[in-house]
Amino acid sequence: MQDDRGDMMDSSTSTPDDQGDVMGRDVLGELIRAAGRRPTPPAEDYDRVLAASRDAWQRKIRSRRQRRWSYALAASVAILAIGVTALVQLDPLSPRPAIASTAVVDGSVMALTPGAQNWRSIDDPELQLIAGSRLRTQDEGRVSLDLVRGVSLRVNRGTELTLISAERIELTAGTIYVDSGLGVRTNRFEIATTFGIVRDIGTQFEVSSSPAELRLRVREGLVQLYQDGPRAELSGVAGEQVRIDSFGAIDRASFSTYDPEWAWASALADVPETDGQPLLGFLSWVARETGRALRFQPGAEAQAQITILHGSADNLAPLDALEVVLKTTDFRYELQDSGVLWIERRAP
Amino acid sequence: MGVVHSDLAIANRLLQGDEAAFRELFDNFFPKLYRFALARLNGNQDEAREVVQRTFCKAFERLDTYRGEASLYGWMCQICRNNIVDLGRQRQREFQKVTLLEEDGTIQSILETLAAPAAEEPENQAWRMDVMRLIQATMDCLPGHYGDVLEWKYVDGLSVKEIAERLAVGPKAAESLLTRARGAFREAMQAITGSADILPFPTERQTKEA
Numbered sequence: 157m158q159d160d161r162g163d164m165m166d167s168s169t170s171t172p173d174d175q176g177d178v179m180g181r182d183v184l185g186e187l188i189r190a191a192g193r194r195p196t197p198p199a200e201d202y203d204r205v206l207a208a209s210r211d212a213w214q215r216k217i218r219s220r221r222q223r224r225w226s227y228a229l230a231a232s233v234a235i236l237a238i239g240v241t242a243l244v245q246l247d248p249l250s251p252r253p254a255i256a257s258t259a260v261v262d263g264s265v266m267a268l269t270p271g272a273q274n275w276r277s278i279d280d281p282e283l284q285l286i287a288g289s290r291l292r293t294q295d296e297g298r299v300s301l302d303l304v305r306g307v308s309l310r311v312n313r314g315t316e317l318t319l320i321s322a323e324r325i326e327l328t329a330g331t332i333y334v335d336s337g338l339g340v341r342t343n344r345f346e347i348a349t350t351f352g353i354v355r356d357i358g359t360q361f362e363v364s365s366s367p368a369e370l371r372l373r374v375r376e377g378l379v380q381l382y383q384d385g386p387r388a389e390l391s392g393v394a395g396e397q398v399r400i401d402s403f404g405a406i407d408r409a410s411f412s413t414y415d416p417e418w419a420w421a422s423a424l425a426d427v428p429e430t431d432g433q434p435l436l437g438f439l440s441w442v443a444r445e446t447g448r449a450l451r452f453q454p455g456a457e458a459q460a461q462i463t464i465l466h467g468s469a470d471n472l473a474p475l476d477a478l479e480v481v482l483k484t485t486d487f488r489y490e491l492q493d494s495g496v497l498w499i500e501r502r503a504p
Numbered sequence: 505m506g507v508v509h510s511d512l513a514i515a516n517r518l519l520q521g522d523e524a525a526f527r528e529l530f531d532n533f534f535p536k537l538y539r540f541a542l543a544r545l546n547g548n549q550d551e552a553r554e555v556v557q558r559t560f561c562k563a564f565e566r567l568d569t570y571r572g573e574a575s576l577y578g579w580m581c582q583i584c585r586n587n588i589v590d591l592g593r594q595r596q597r598e599f600q601k602v603t604l605l606e607e608d609g610t611i612q613s614i615l616e617t618l619a620a621p622a623a624e625e626p627e628n629q630a631w632r633m634d635v636m637r638l639i640q641a642t643m644d645c646l647p648g649h650y651g652d653v654l655e656w657k658y659v660d661g662l663s664v665k666e667i668a669e670r671l672a673v674g675p676k677a678a679e680s681l682l683t684r685a686r687g688a689f690r691e692a693m694q695a696i697t698g699s700a701d702i703l704p705f706p707t708e709r710q711t712k713e714a
Contacts, residue, residue: 184686184689184690185657185658187639188639188643188654188655188658188659189658189659190636190639191635191636191637191640191659192640193660194535194640194643194651194655195640196535197534197538197539197549198549201538201549201552201553201556202534204553205553205556205560208561209530209557209560209561212560213564216564216565217519217521220519316517316522328513328516328517329513350510350512350513351510367511367513367514367648368510368647368648368649368650368684401684402647402648403688
């Protein structure tokens with residue numbers, strides 16, 4: 157049954173359902189409607205309190221920074237005083253190795269490295285993404301990073317995170333996609349969130365965190381969430397979406413590996429080098445990036461293995477790259493509803 | 505290690521000097537805390553503004569003591585309550601102790617009050633206003649955008665599609681959020697009133713004891 161705004165109403169039952177509907181009445185809705193709009197404070201009060209609050213906040217930030225510098229000074233004096241011969245590097249400018257590099261940048265993405273005062277654009281050629289670097293994508297910004305251990309980390313719009321190390325990030329808020337690669341790795345990749353720690357057991361998944369909920373979507377492999385409390389471990393498998401809200405309620409649902417909502421991550425995929433490479437490798441990459449199963453017409457796979465590509469398809473999303481690349485070959489493709497990427501020879 | 509509230513991430517961002525986190529916190533909490541203070545200061549707007557300003561300032565001073573045991577809003581409400589008491593001491597007067605409906609009420613009496621005829625005694629009108637304030641205060645206590653989503657749906661009459669557009673999410677996500685918001689509102693109302701069920705029809709009206 158729909159209300160006059162075309163929305164589906166909660167189903168009417170003869171007994172109270174858990175949404176407070178009884179005998180067809182939306183009791184909760186009546187309560188809220190009767191209460192009316194919550195009053196808003198006067199604009200001048202907003203401005204005055206905002207100014208005073210900002211001053212207080214900035215004083216707090218400044219005092220914390222001064223304290224940190226004082227502790228560092230005190231520590232270095234103490235060490236010198238006892239005559240330790242090994243030097244401890246407290247100079248914030250001493251170079252530390254980068255743990256990630258940018259593969260694809262789309263729009264505005266900012267980074268704050270440890271010890272720096274100001275956020276910088278990730279396009280800054282002098283920027284090194286070292287352990288402890290924070291990243292923030294603006295409303296129109298996205299980025300794909302290659303971590304030194306072979307993990308591809310893609311960061312969607314409106315996301316903030318900290319690169320703790322090449323195997324661990326802290327997701328403050330927003331959405332990331334992880335592709336930990338096809339090869340065997342000995343170290344797990346971990347994402348720390350306020351809902352617990354997400355660990356992968358290979359290979360492609362998305363984590364979205366907000367104050368209200370944590371959402372896991374798994375494309376390939378298995379992902380585990382470790383939390384304190386009665387539910388120590390929660391798993392998500394390929395083709396599944398798991399949501400946990402701030403009340404601890406869990407919702408599981410199927411989520412297709414080729415659902416259009418994966419498109420943002422695919423758009424940040426870094427097209428591999430194609431010039432001089434066999435077509436089969438490129439097709440395998442497209443299938444992986446689009447969450448589809450690669451299938452061939454009989455005999456076509458062997459042909460694809462020996463077909464060598466020329467030229468590049470840089471800066472194209474996987475399906476656009478597929479379109480462009482196959483035009484230079486004798487092959488055509490079809491995206492089937494069952495999630496198959498079908499490859500066959502063109503008719504002569 | 506006990507359960508840590510997700511607001512700890514916001515507190516950490518604030519302590520790192522994150523301007524976006526500051527604006528997000530202020531814009532979300534200022535109207536709610538203002539309403540919270542106003543209700544306890546007999547509607548005095550000047551005093552409400554002063555108390556809320558002190559609340560924000562004190563919260564930022566002490567932000568590194570926030571451990572996430574409760575929501576950030578709940579933590580700031582406690583600071584606000586203390587500031588109201590301090591203001592009373594400074595002004596050398598006792599704010600009239602108001603027994604707020606959330607401290608003494610039932611869902612049944614709320615529904616009965618809403619069902620009351622238009623022509624009422626003044627004391628019943630005051631009770632009706634108090635009921636409405638309770639409902640609004642409950643919405644203020646809900647996490648995230650829950651209160652806003654419920655207001656858009658039931659007060660402004662927005663459709664799920666329009667709500668989705670406002671939040672820049674898909675319609676399914678908006679519908680899911682609305683369902684969770686209703687559930688959270690219902691639980692909060694039950695917790696406040698101690699009622700195990702929401703009754704469909706008001707029974708005999710009960711008179712509030714003064």
